Amino acid sequence: MHRRQYLVTTGIGTVSALAGCTATDADDAGSDADDGDDTEDHADESADEQPPAELDQETLELGEAVLFYTEDGSQELAFRPIDPAVRPLLVTDRPEQGLLATETPSEDADYVTVALEAENVGDSAVDVPSTIELHAGGSSHSHVRTALTDEYEPFRELEPGESTVQYAVFEVPTADTDAEVRLTAEWGAREPVAAEWAVDLAEARRLEFDLEELPMGEVVTIGTDEVRFAVEVQSVREEDDGDETSVFVAFRAENVGSTTVLDPTIRGVTLVAAGQTFDPETDGGDDAYDADELEPGDSERGEFHFRVPASADPETFRLALTPELDASWTLR
Incomplete structure (x- = not known):
């Protein structure tokens, strides 16, 4: 019944x-x-x-x-x-x-x-x-x-x-x-x-996701228990190269989750200067950032190299965390 x-x-x-x-x-x-x-x-x-x-x-x-x-x-x-x-x-x-x-x-x-x-x-x-x-x-x-x-x-x-x-x-x-x-x-x-x-x-x-125009040195920690990153822009330096300026952005990422992950820069990074967007150069170097898999607890640090017109001041470094969510750091 x-x-x-x-x-x-x-x-x-x-x-x-x-x-x-x-x-x-x-x-x-x-x-x-x-x-x-x-x-x-x-x-x-x-x-x-x-x-x-x-x-x-x-x-x-x-x-x-x-x-x-x-x-x-x-x-x-x-x-x-x-x-x-x-x-x-x-x-x-x-x-x-x-x-x-x-x-x-x-x-x-x-x-x-x-x-x-x-x-x-x-x-x-x-x-x-x-x-x-x-x-x-x-x-x-x-x-x-x-x-x-x-x-x-x-x-x-x-x-x-x-x-x-x-x-x-x-x-x-x-x-x-x-x-x-x-x-x-x-x-x-x-x-x-x-x-x-x-x-x-x-x-x-x-729960807000205000990740825009962060100051250099501010760490963004985001993700789930399994896939979780801590990322930051550490510094920026410039080298005069005639009509262009080489901009080097020092970036650090750490896997603070519980599983092996692809590097959080896999979806791309860009530099904004004088209102224009620039992709990083593909040339390597001893200090170049090496995007690779990260085991839990592993971290990666290196520089992204951008070339911009000499008259364009670097403004913002942008990281695509997902197709819908970016994080950006102010470089000035």
Whole structure:
């Protein structure tokens, strides 16, 4: 016989149980872990005293945890959304190629991400909520598939005691990213029930990628856990060559990720002088930058050589991190 699913509000105090703490985490937490256990006991007592409330009865606060479970108690899933963020783009990767990548939303839209914590607190395998939606400006936005690390997987099955933190991704009109919106999560196969949370995007983190006109010496660190670079322009020098000036830009890159990567200059570097764009010369030299693969922890340093008209003052060095994202350093 089909058993209806119900929701019990477990309260913000049970956060530690939903964060996927291991035995080691609990030992390190000391008294905080004990406080979390006490809170869980009180939540269970409250559930015994009151009948479980069916979903759709109230809008919860962001971070408030719920317990999805079947009527016979055979499946129990603790669940809560946290940490909303507004992003103009997503930084992803292609680890098999050793490349950084980015994804951009539609015109006049931004990405909104929300971390979703789920833990199987029952005695049998259970699926995570099948449908996650963000309701903003009179429209409903479904979770979109991207290459973001730890992206939410609907219908993922968790074994007893297993927990996960994954990110739901929504494409939301920019005009709605300063408003209060609602997040809903549906759980259950045949007669799903939905919990609802209020999300104030005006208070959400803003992840900006302001990498333009950086001062020389400023290090840019960008990427994912696997494909991640630290890059910087260290210095610039000029040599008079008659009608032209040779400009040498000292550049350094380090692989601070966990996998072998192609050199971050693989997509190209350019120099802007007097409003014109110049590509580097192909002639080598003892100090020339050598673009090659970088193992984790390896770094490369060298000079890029540009030739510009003698009357053109070097202004900017530009690095193409991805087809959609550049970093630039001011040379003056």
